[in-house]
């Protein structure tokens with residue numbers, strides 16, 4: 405039978421999460437991915453679950469809702485795959501100088517007003533939590549609830565559980581056009597391994613950085629653009645980092661890059677984020693670049709990111725770096741994702757545009773969009789994430 409309740413397009417973390425929640429709520433779901441699961445950002449990312457890197461207000465509240473889901477996710481999905489969840493490993497934003505300290509202190513006040521527990525720590529105190537921090541730093545903001553996960557494995561675990569609940573997954577199958585029944589989206593036409601025409605009551609756009617291109621097939625215009633992030637990976641080493649961390653410039657680079665005066669920092673979106681994976685590798689990520697869909701790595705960035713990170717964590721200068729990769733963050737102008745039904749096109753659903761927050765927001769995004777499809781209402785508001793916000797202002 406080639407008719408489903410929902411066809412989810414895009415096998416990244418969003419597609420896998422949405423497929424899981426829809427299957428959990430009893431829907432017959434087909435997930436279609438043009439290459440393989442994790443081909444997009446989920447396979448080329450960090451795994452920070454950090455509410456303190458969100459904008460104060462709605463964005464933060466959405467992240468806190470997602471954190472609640474992460475608390476019980478492992479038990480819930482009962483996967484054989486170890487998703488390497490490091491619940492409450494803690495997160496630090498390290499300030500190099502007084503300017504960053506003031507910037508982060510100001511941000512802390514706004515985030516704390518939203519109910520997030522955060523502390524400004526002098527360097528000596530921060531080094532008790534993360535001894536690798538340079539003693540020359542000004543201090544750090546500390547979030548005790550920050551966590552980490554292996555995004556690649558979480559995507560696989562969501563997909564695995566969805567399959568156990570009855571979902572079908574087609575890989576190496578690209579959706580090339582949509583089937584319409586009057587104004588309503590009624591299915592997909594796909595090419596590749598499982599090419600053909602498949603029908604559904606709803607089609608969901610979980611295409612990440614390709615989300616705007618996919619929405620265009622439905623005649624929907626949304627401003628999602630890819631922002632490239634380059635990541636450098638060290639050989640596995642003995643435990644060096646306890647937390648997930650970023651530079652104190654992070655909120656500016658992410659949300660207000662126009663305030664950056666330094667040409668190179670502005671052009672590369674240069675900062676750094678650092679974590680140590682379960683196998684001991686240190687992952688240093690550090691750029692937010694407008695480079696189209698180019699997923700290459702550049703010598704300029706590799707050098708600049710390592711040099712920046714070494715100012716904060718001097719011990720990394722003694723490491724061997726063994727590879728690098730880059731991924732695309734699906735960026736929207738206001739930093740919020742696009743979630744839920746698209747009013748102008750019945751049957752068309754969106755769950756994409758999560759920029760640098762898709763891992764943190766994956767459980768809540770999949771759950772809320774599934775609730776909207778299945779129950780027609782959500783347990784947490786998603787109006788702020790409507791596709792129409794870009795056109796109806």
Ligand SMILES: Cc1cc2nc3c(=O)[nH]c(=O)nc-3n(C[C@H](O)[C@H](O)[C@H](O)COP(=O)(O)OP(=O)(O)OC[C@H]3O[C@@H](n4cnc5c(N)ncnc54)[C@H](O)[C@@H]3O)c2cc1C
Pocket residue numbers: 413414415416417418419436437438439440441442443444445446447448449450451452453577578579580610611612613614618632633634635689730731732733734755756757758759760761762763764765
């Ligand atoms: C360097 C870097 C670091 C990051 N760090 C973090 C972090 O620490 N914490 C965090 O929360 N977020 C982080 N992010 C962001 C996060 O990775 C993304 O927001 C998230 O992975 C997006 O997931 P997605 O499923 O929407 O998109 P993707 O993973 O890109 O998946 C989209 C999928 O759609 C498929 N597709 C596209 N078009 C079609 C079509 N026509 N037919 C079929 N399939 C199609 C693609 O092949 C792709 O697999 C980071 C991103 C980068 C690049």
